[in-house]
Amino acid sequence: MIAVIDYGAGNLFSVCNALKYLDIPHSVTKDADEICRADAVILPGVGAFPAAMESLRATGLVDTIRENAQKKPLLGICLGMQMLFDRSDENGDCDGLGLIAGEVHRIPSDKVIIPHMGWNELVITQQSPLLEQIETPVYTYFVHSYQAFCDEKNIIAYCEYDGKIPALVTDGKFVFGAQYHPEKSGDKGLQMLRNFERMAK
Amino acid sequence: MLAKRIVPCLDVRHGKVVKGVNFEGVKDVGDPVACAAEYNRQGADEIVFYDIVASHEGRGAFLDVVRETAKQVFVPLTVGGGISSVEDMRNTLRAGADKISINSSAVKNPQLISDGAEIFGSQCIVVGIDAKRDGRGGYTVYANGGRIDMHVDLLKWVTEIEQRGAGEICLNSIDTDGVRGGFDLEMLKAVCARVRIPVIASGGAGKLSDFATVFQETDATAALAASLFHFGELTIPQVKADCRSKGIAMR
Numbered sequence: 001m002i003a004v005i006d007y008g009a010g011n012l013f014s015v016c017n018a019l020k021y022l023d024i025p026h027s028v029t030k031d032a033d034e035i036c037r038a039d040a041v042i043l044p045g046v047g048a049f050p051a052a053m054e055s056l057r058a059t060g061l062v063d064t065i066r067e068n069a070q071k072k073p074l075l076g077i078c079l080g081m082q083m084l085f086d087r088s089d090e091n092g093d094c095d096g097l098g099l100i101a102g103e104v105h106r107i108p109s110d111k112v113i114i115p116h117m118g119w120n121e122l123v124i125t126q127q128s129p130l131l132e133q134i135e136t137p138v139y140t141y142f143v144h145s146y147q148a149f150c151d152e153k154n155i156i157a158y159c160e161y162d163g164k165i166p167a168l169v170t171d172g173k174f175v176f177g178a179q180y181h182p183e184k185s186g187d188k189g190l191q192m193l194r195n196f197e198r199m200a201k
Numbered sequence: 202m203l204a205k206r207i208v209p210c211l212d213v214r215h216g217k218v219v220k221g222v223n224f225e226g227v228k229d230v231g232d233p234v235a236c237a238a239e240y241n242r243q244g245a246d247e248i249v250f251y252d253i254v255a256s257h258e259g260r261g262a263f264l265d266v267v268r269e270t271a272k273q274v275f276v277p278l279t280v281g282g283g284i285s286s287v288e289d290m291r292n293t294l295r296a297g298a299d300k301i302s303i304n305s306s307a308v309k310n311p312q313l314i315s316d317g318a319e320i321f322g323s324q325c326i327v328v329g330i331d332a333k334r335d336g337r338g339g340y341t342v343y344a345n346g347g348r349i350d351m352h353v354d355l356l357k358w359v360t361e362i363e364q365r366g367a368g369e370i371c372l373n374s375i376d377t378d379g380v381r382g383g384f385d386l387e388m389l390k391a392v393c394a395r396v397r398i399p400v401i402a403s404g405g406a407g408k409l410s411d412f413a414t415v416f417q418e419t420d421a422t423a424a425l426a427a428s429l430f431h432f433g434e435l436t437i438p439q440v441k442a443d444c445r446s447k448g449i450a451m452r
Contacts, residue, residue, distance in 0.1 A: 010321075013297065017272050047322060113397055115324050115368065118422065119204040119246055119452040139204055139452035141277060143324045160202055184299065186241070186276050186452075 002026040002200060003038035005065065007055045010046035011181065015077065018183040022190060024197045032064040040072050040200030041065065045079030049088040049104065049146070052079050053096065062097065069099050073199045074175050081169065081177030082148060090146050099175045102150025109162040115145040120180075122157040122167050130156070130168065130176060130195050134188050140167065140180035141189070147179065204450045205416045206246035206423035207437055208401065209430045211236055212253045213282075216262035218431075219253060234269045240430070241274045243437040246452055248278055249302065249425065253346075255283020264296040271297025279327055287316050294321060302371060304329035305344035308351050308358070311365060318366030327401075328367045330358065332388060333375040340388055347375045355388075356395050363396045370396065371425065373403040381407025384415040384424065393420035401425055412440045413447045 004015060006028045019026045026042075027034060035041060043065065045052050056062060068074065076084045085096045088104035096104070107114055119139040124131060131138070142159070148166045156168040156176075169177045176196070182189035212219040217231040230236075237248050250270070252263045260283065267280055280293050281302030290301050301321075307314050307328050317326045332355045335341040340355035359370060372392055374385030384402045393400050402421040406412065412424050429435050441451045 010294075013295075014271065014299070017297065018275055021272065021275070113399060113422075116203070117324055117368065117399065118206060121202060121204070121450070184275060184277050186244075190275055 001038050002040045002042055002197065003035045004028045004042045004044065005035070005056070005059075005061065006030045007052070007059045007061070009044040009052065009080065011044045011078065011183065014181075015042060015044045015183045018190060018193055022194055022197070024193065030059045030061060032061060035061065035064050035068055038068075038072070040196065041068055041074045042196075043074065043076040043080035043083065045077060045081075045083060047079060049079065049082060049090040049096075050092065050094040053083060053094055056083070066097060066099065069097075069175050070173075072174060073196060074099070075196050076175075076177040077183070078144060078179065078181055081179050082146060084169070084175060084177045085148055085150065088146065100150060100154055100169055100171045100177065102148050102154065104146050104148055107145060107147050107161065107163075107165065112162040115143060116147075116161050116165065117143045119185075120159040120161065120167075122159060124157045125152070126156045128156045128168070128170065128176075129199050130192050132195050134191050138188055140178075140182065140185040142167075142180045144179060148177075202450045203422070204246070204452045205421075205444065206401075207244075207412065207440055207451070208247045208249055208279075208423050208425040209240045209245050209437065210249040210251060210403075210425050210427045211431075212251050212427065213263060213266060214252075214254050215259055216266055233266045234273065236431075237270045237274050237278075240437065241276055244441060244452065245276060245437055247276055247423070248274060250278065250280045250282075251302075252280075252282030264292060267293065267296040267298055281327070281329060285310070285313070287313070287320060290317050290321060294325065298325075300325045300327050300368070302327040302329045304331065305346075307362070308342055308344050308353060311361060314362060314365040314367050318368070323366045323368040326367045327369045327371055328362045329371040329373065330355065331373050331375055340391070343375060347378075356391060359392050359396050363398050367398060369399045369401060371401040371403055374405060377405030378403075380405055381429075383407060383411040384419075384421075386415065386418045389415065389419040389421050399423065409435055409439060409443050413444045413449060416444060416449045417447065
């Protein structure tokens with residue numbers, strides 16, 4: 001069973017629609033015990049970093065998520081991915097979950113359109129169970145104005161947008177983050193969610 | 202590199218696709234959910250639903266269509282037609298839309314763009330425009346499906362749309378719409394030169410090469426078509442293959 005953290009994130013329903021479609025058992029929850037019992041955790045997220053962190057803190061789940069991320073797969077999606085990092089300067093400085101070393105800043109280009117919105121190609125730099133059974137080229141759907149800055153060892157795939165944007169990241173153990181929306185990235189995105197479920201077993 | 206998008210648009214009336222869609226394997230050609238699923242299978246990068254009646258009574262059935270589609274189709278879904286308040290936007294997003302398209306209601310009440318962008322984020326506010334040459338070398342904006350001249354200059358309007366925080370513009374040229382002679386390259390160029398937000402080309406696609414042409418000649422980031430795809434004259438894989446063969450990035 002996958003616990004999908006319920007803290008009012010905008011893409012919660014589309015993530016759940018995708019899990020339902022794939023027949024992946026899941027539960028939308030803000031209950032610490034349920035998260036502890038789950039095989040894996042998904043942290044969705046859309047919107048602004050500080051507001052989302054505040055909503056997440058209000059659920060009282062920050063420590064539960066941090067502890068569970070040491071022993072079972074955790075997938076952060078979009079803003080949920082950004083929240084895995086140490087901090088962001090979106091609308092002022094704000095601490096994140098600190099599960100992957102790095103920071104989140106505005107996409108530093110004045111040449112390309114911000115937000116980075118649309119289908120971009122993943123440049124895969126590391127093998128990952130999340131990308132199994134997915135043929136290249138892999139285009140996924142992005143919508144964001146801020147991006148992660150982290151060590152290359154944490155990057156599984158990036159995309160080119162007048163510079164490298166980390167697209168799929170990991171702590172090297174249980175924690176994964178997708179800057180794009182697998183739940184809106186067609187069949188290949190759905191396969192990533194299937195792969196994530198397989199990792200949970 | 203960001204791919205250019207091919208976007209089919211489905212006009213819906215009372216919960217059914219207007220005129221129907223001619224797909225092999227889709228039995229109920231009027232079923233919007235089945236049509237959207239087929240476009241998803243073909244590789245559509247985004248799907249647009251447009252409520253052409255947009256009556257208060259028909260709203261529930263239309264949102265049911267959106268809700269059902271969101272359960273089966275996992276590419277971005279843009280929904281337009283009859284959205285004239287923040288409350289309408291909220292209901293449409295809750296039904297599963299990823300983006301909301303507003304057109305006449307934005308011309309009549311531009312504050313709606315600002316409010317929508319502030320509450321739901323720029324990324325989900327698309328402003329649709331129906332525009333036409335004014336006979337004096339410029340373009341003017343129309344409302345109500347191209348029926349009412351709003352006497353608003355197109356280039357001033359797109360600047361305002363961007364300043365108010367819209368995430369995208371969907372530009373439909375009344376001059377080329379339905380003519381099938383290709384997209385309105387001139388109008389698109391004029392608009393793309395004015396704004397930095399993405400512009401979707403709409404109106405006029407009639408043959409395969411029209412799609413590659415619009416991407417080669419203008420900065421449009423997406424191309425939208427309806428009947429051309431519905432009646433199976435062209436399929437999305439054909440269009441994408443043609444664009445790819447000309448060096449245009451496609452998913």
